[in-house]
Amino acid sequence: MFDQWRKKENEDSVLRPECEDLIRLDNLVKIYDTGAVQVTGLDHINLTVRRGEFVAIMGHSGSGKSTLMNIMGCLDRPTEGHYFLDGIDTAELSSDALSAVRNRKIGFVFQSFNLISRTSALKNVELPMTYARIPRQKRADRAMELLELVGLKERAEHMPNELSGGQRQRVAIARALANQPPLILADEPTGNLDTAASVEIMEMFSEIHKLGSTVVVVTHEENIAAFTDRIVRFSDGRIVSDEKNPNPAEGSGRIHAGKLYAPREESEREEEEGC
Amino acid sequence: MLIENMAMAFHAIRANKLRSFLTMLGIIIGIGSVIAIVSIGDTMRTMFTDLYKDIGITQAYVSYGYWNDDWRQSDYFTLDELELIREAFGDEIAYIDSNASVSTEVHAGRMSMNFQFQGITERYMDVQPVNVIYGRYLNEGDLLGRRKNVVMSAESAEMLYGTENAVGRTFRTTIYGYTDEYTVIGVYKKEMSPFQRLMMGGSSDTGEAYIPETILTWPNDTFYYCHVFAADSADMTDFMNRLKAYIAKIKDRNPQDYYSNTAVEEMGSVDSVMGALSAAVGGIAAISLVVGGIGIMNIMLVSVTERTREIGIRKALGARTRDVLIQFLTESAILSACGGVIGVTLAVTLVTVLGMALSLSVVIRPAVIVLAVSFSAVVGLFFGIYPASKAAKADPIDALRYE
Numbered sequence: 001m002f003d004q005w006r007k008k009e010n011e012d013s014v015l016r017p018e019c020e021d022l023i024r025l026d027n028l029v030k031i032y033d034t035g036a037v038q039v040t041g042l043d044h045i046n047l048t049v050r051r052g053e054f055v056a057i058m059g060h061s062g063s064g065k066s067t068l069m070n071i072m073g074c075l076d077r078p079t080e081g082h083y084f085l086d087g088i089d090t091a092e093l094s095s096d097a098l099s100a101v102r103n104r105k106i107g108f109v110f111q112s113f114n115l116i117s118r119t120s121a122l123k124n125v126e127l128p129m130t131y132a133r134i135p136r137q138k139r140a141d142r143a144m145e146l147l148e149l150v151g152l153k154e155r156a157e158h159m160p161n162e163l164s165g166g167q168r169q170r171v172a173i174a175r176a177l178a179n180q181p182p183l184i185l186a187d188e189p190t191g192n193l194d195t196a197a198s199v200e201i202m203e204m205f206s207e208i209h210k211l212g213s214t215v216v217v218v219t220h221e222e223n224i225a226a227f228t229d230r231i232v233r234f235s236d237g238r239i240v241s242d243e244k245n246p247n248p249a250e251g252s253g254r255i256h257a258g259k260l261y262a263p264r265e266e267s268e269r270e271e272e273e274g275c
Numbered sequence: 276m277l278i279e280n281m282a283m284a285f286h287a288i289r290a291n292k293l294r295s296f297l298t299m300l301g302i303i304i305g306i307g308s309v310i311a312i313v314s315i316g317d318t319m320r321t322m323f324t325d326l327y328k329d330i331g332i333t334q335a336y337v338s339y340g341y342w343n344d345d346w347r348q349s350d351y352f353t354l355d356e357l358e359l360i361r362e363a364f365g366d367e368i369a370y371i372d373s374n375a376s377v378s379t380e381v382h383a384g385r386m387s388m389n390f391q392f393q394g395i396t397e398r399y400m401d402v403q404p405v406n407v408i409y410g411r412y413l414n415e416g417d418l419l420g421r422r423k424n425v426v427m428s429a430e431s432a433e434m435l436y437g438t439e440n441a442v443g444r445t446f447r448t449t450i451y452g453y454t455d456e457y458t459v460i461g462v463y464k465k466e467m468s469p470f471q472r473l474m475m476g477g478s479s480d481t482g483e484a485y486i487p488e489t490i491l492t493w494p495n496d497t498f499y500y501c502h503v504f505a506a507d508s509a510d511m512t513d514f515m516n517r518l519k520a521y522i523a524k525i526k527d528r529n530p531q532d533y534y535s536n537t538a539v540e541e542m543g544s545v546d547s548v549m550g551a552l553s554a555a556v557g558g559i560a561a562i563s564l565v566v567g568g569i570g571i572m573n574i575m576l577v578s579v580t581e582r583t584r585e586i587g588i589r590k591a592l593g594a595r596t597r598d599v600l601i602q603f604l605t606e607s608a609i610l611s612a613c614g615g616v617i618g619v620t621l622a623v624t625l626v627t628v629l630g631m632a633l634s635l636s637v638v639i640r641p642a643v644i645v646l647a648v649s650f651s652a653v654v655g656l657f658f659g660i661y662p663a664s665k666a667a668k669a670d671p672i673d674a675l676r677y678e
Contacts, residue, residue, distance in 0.1 A: 075591060075671045096595040103593020114588045114675065118290045130279055131593035175592070 022086055022182055022214045023049035023072060029080035030067050030237075041067035043237040044081070049216060051182065054209040054248070056225035057218045059234030068234070069187050069218045073106055074098045086182055103131050107176030111188035113168040115160040121147060121171045122156040128178040146174035150204070166197030173204055184208060184215045190224055202227040206248070223249075276598075277605075284606040287578070288613065295610060298574040301567025302614030302654065303621065306647045308560040310622035310639075316553025317638040318630065320546055327542040331402055333505040335515060335537040336374065337522060343532055351497035354489070356525060360501065363521055367506050367514065370402040374502035375491035381457075381482070383435050383446035389481045390448070392425070394488030402504040410442035410461035417460075418487045426461040431482030450490065457486075511539045564651070567614065568658040575607045575662035586666050587674025596667045603663035604656055611655025615648040 025048070030041040042064050049055055059065040070076035071083055074090050083090045086105055090098065107128075108114075115124045125143035134142075147156050150170040152163075160168055169189060176184055186205065190198035206227055209215045217228060225231050226249045233241040288295045339350040357371050375394035380387055397413050405412075408429060417424050432441035441459045448457060463485075492498055501522065505514050515535050523530040579586070586599055594602075623639055630637030 070672055073591070075675070096597070099590065099593050099595040099598075102591060108591055110675070114584070114591070116585050116588055119286070127589070128592045130276075131589075131595075131598060133276065136278075179593075 020051055021048050021084070022051045022053075023047070023216070024084040025068075025072075025081070026084065027081040028068075028071065028078045028083060030064075030071065030076070031079045040237050042071070042078070045237075045239060047232065047239065047242070049214060051214055052209075052212055053230055054205070054215045054228045055217070055230045055232060056228040056245075057216060057232050057234060058220060058222075058225050060220060062236075063234040064237035065218050065220075065234045066187070067237075069185065072183075072216065073108060073185050073187075074102050099131075103128055104179055105181050105183055107179070107181040107184045109169065109172050109176050109184065109186035109189045111191035113160070113165075113172050113192070115168055115171055115175075117160055120157045120159060121152060121163065121174075124160070124171055125175045125178055128175060132179050142178065143174070146177055147171070150174045164197075165193050166200055169193060169197070169201050170204070173201070173208075177208070182214055184213055186215065186217045188219055189217060190219070190221070198224065202249070206250070276601075280602050280605040281609060283602055284609040287606055288610055291578075294574065295613075298570055298610060299567075299614030299617065301563065301570040302611050302651050303567075303618040305560060305564035305567045306615045306618030306651050307622040307625075308563065309557050310619055310643060310647055311626055312553055312557045312560055313643050314622065314626045314637060314639045315629075316549060316557070317640060317643075318626075318635060319553075320549050321638045322635065323545050323549065324542065327538050330538065331504055332538050332542065333369065333508045333511065334402075335503050335505065335511070335518075335535060337501045337503070337515075337519060337533055337535045338499055339526075339528070340532050340534045342534075348497075350526065350528070351499060352501050353496050353498075354492060355496075356522075357501065359525060360503075360518070360521060364518070368503055369506040370396075370398050370504040372396050372399065372502050373488050373492050373498040374500040375488050375498055377450055377491055378481075379448050379450060381435070381446045381448040383444065386435055388435060390431070391481055391483050392450070392486040392491070393483070394491035395485050396488055399485065405463040405465045407461050407463045409440045410459070412461055412463075413485060413487055418489050421487060421489045423455055423457040423490065424460040425457050425484040425486050426463055427459050427482070427484040429462050429464045431484060432459065432462050434480075435482060459484075508539060511537050564654055568611070568654040571607055571611055571655055572658035572662060575603065575610075575659055576665070578606075579603065579662045579666040582666075583669060583674050583677040586669045587671050587677065590669070590671035591675060599669075600663050600667035603666045604659045607659025607662065608652045608655040611658075612648060612652040615651025618651070619644050619647055 025045050028042050028045040028047075032039040032041055045068065057065050057068060067076070071078055072085075074085065074093075077091060081091075085101065088101060088105075090101065093101065102108075115121075116127070122140070122143050125146055126139045129139040129142065144153065144156060147153050150173055152167060152170055152174070155163060155167060155171075160171070163171065169192075172189075176186075184205070189205070190201055193201060202224060205215050205217065215228075217224065219225055226245065229245050229248045231241075231243055231245055232239060339346070352373065354373065357373065361368055361371050372395055377392050377394075379390060379392070381390045395413065396418055397415050400412050407426070410426075412426055413424065416422065427435075427441060429439045432439050432444075435441070435446065436444050439462055441462055444459045445456050446459075447454060449455075503518065505511060507514075515537060516530070519530040519533045519535060522528075522533060589599060589602075623644075626637050626639060
């Protein structure tokens with residue numbers, strides 16, 4: 001099945017092997033050219049995130065963390081330097097190839113949830129799989145499984161506006177996991193949530209991480225960053241500190257994400273070996 | 276993916292029911308009026324064709340051209356000449372007569388009414404069959420003997436005598452200044468469609484009867500027209516040319532001096548006029564399709580702007596430019612095609628109901644329906660191109676930031 005849809009995608013040539021360094025930023029510069037003034041968003045950033053890390057990127061607004069988030073999410077391109085995602089130099093890719101990269105390599109979780117309105121939770125979760133050309137039935141089954149794992153099976157047919165903030169974010173997480181991407185990229189995922197829901201969501205990220213996924217969370221809240229095991233601080237477009245968090249906050253253990261993020265089976269992985 | 280896109284399109288159309296309906300309205304009206312007009316046109320043409328079939332498609336008239344100045348007495352036709360022509364053409368001529376007719380007042384008892392007498396020969400029955408319900412049709416004896424016998428239509432008999440069985444009844448009338456008594460020897464009925472009745476004129480208060488043509492050609496046996504029914508309609512042009520050539524020969528004239536008029540020609544010209552008319556009106560109606568298309572473009576542009584964020588999300592999740600383009604193109608095509616389907620339904624209902632009310636058999640060509648719905652989809656596609664490409668080009672970051 002998977003082989004079939006892989007072949008269909010000609011952009012798949014860029015979806016190459018998995019590397020030890022999932023993210024490598026090489027002298028990354030982003031300059032916003034507003035005509036009269038040139039604003040430096042990122043100033044020669046060098047950063048490596050290894051596979052399986054749980055990283056918080058911190059900074060105040062204007063520190064460049066959102067710019068970095070956009071580039072790491074392949075939504076934007078650097079002005080200078082290189083960004084290697086899973087060994088792929090994204091600077092060279094066409095916008096359609098970037099779409100394919102986002103589809104397969106990245107699971108997005110946004111501050112404002114970004115679910116498609118008037119579309120059921122189930123259909124929202126299915127969306128990345130739709131663009132991955134996964135057959136309808138398989139898609140629906142997996143979306144249902146994912147919703148069950150985030151505890152929203154009964155809400156599968158609900159529209160986003162019928163769900164609470166926390167529930168919406170859980171749908172978004174389920175959606176982010178749909179194509180089993182190596183990288184989960186969360187931009188202020190708790191920014192619109194109350195404390196209880198925030199903790200719940202962060203616990204979920206912890207579980208996802210424990211199962212071997214690489215999670216990058218952009219936040220400005222210390223207590224959110226505390227869940228991660230590495231904190232990178234930004235200021236004025238530069239990294240000011242990059243340190244390990246020796247004692248990440250533990251999840252309450254309420255959420256058993258055992259099957260939540262099942263890494264791809266060996267048979268599927270085979271052809272992606274070698275780096 | 277096509278099914279996905281169609282499902283998404285229907286979803287989006289349903290999400291904004293009123294707006295979608297109002298958007299479709301232009302297409303509904305456009306397609307509806309085109310279908311209605313074309314169907315009405317087709318129905319009229321079919322009715323005219325049937326009408327010409329009823330009155331005889333091989334029917335033709337020949338006369339000495341009205342444009343000629345040197346009219347002579349010998350340019351009139353005589354019954355002997357008709358006989359010559361019939362012999363010369365043999366089986367090619369199914370029927371020939373003088374086309375003589377007279378309109379006059381008849382009196383029976385205290386009853387008086389106007390009658391239209393058509394002069395025929397006994398063989399007229401072969402080309403214009405009627406159902407003789409009482410008595411008999413005219414025969415050779417009536418013709419040769421110039422007997423004052425008539426075959427009357429059942430309606431006329433009813434009006435004149437108060438009974439359809441008027442065989443043996445008599446009336447007095449004056450033809451060419453001679454007042455005589457005539458006898459009804461037969462009563463006929465002719466099946467006619469309401470439309471044919473309408474087109475044939477013949478107000479209901481004028482009676483109709485067949486009379487031996489020899490009575491109407493008498494006293495000098497000359498007349499202006501030669502009225503024929505060819506045996507076969509296959510090559511009327513050639514037949515008419517030869518007929519005129521033969522007539523010219525026996526009359527010592529040139530074939531081009533003769534005027535002729537055939538039912539086939541007449542039908543052809545009616546048909547082409549009707550065709551052109553319905554094409555023209557249909558064309559005007561089609562302009563409303565363009566207006567409808569612009570309406571769709573307008574609403575699609577609004578929709579694209581409203582859904583900028585959705586487009587951003589889709590792109591972030593892996594939609595390619597092409598995916599977004601196709602999504603919005605599908606939506607506008609389906610929106611428009613839905614309008615087309617509704618328009619066709621309305622038009623077909625309207626025309627059918629109208630046809631039933633007028634007891635006409637309505638002609639609705641399936642090809643026209645298929646064409647109309649396809650065309651409406653094409654209109655949607657065409658006017659969807661700009662909005663869809665606008666959506667597809669959206670930058671995901673800007674789109675995601677859009678509030």
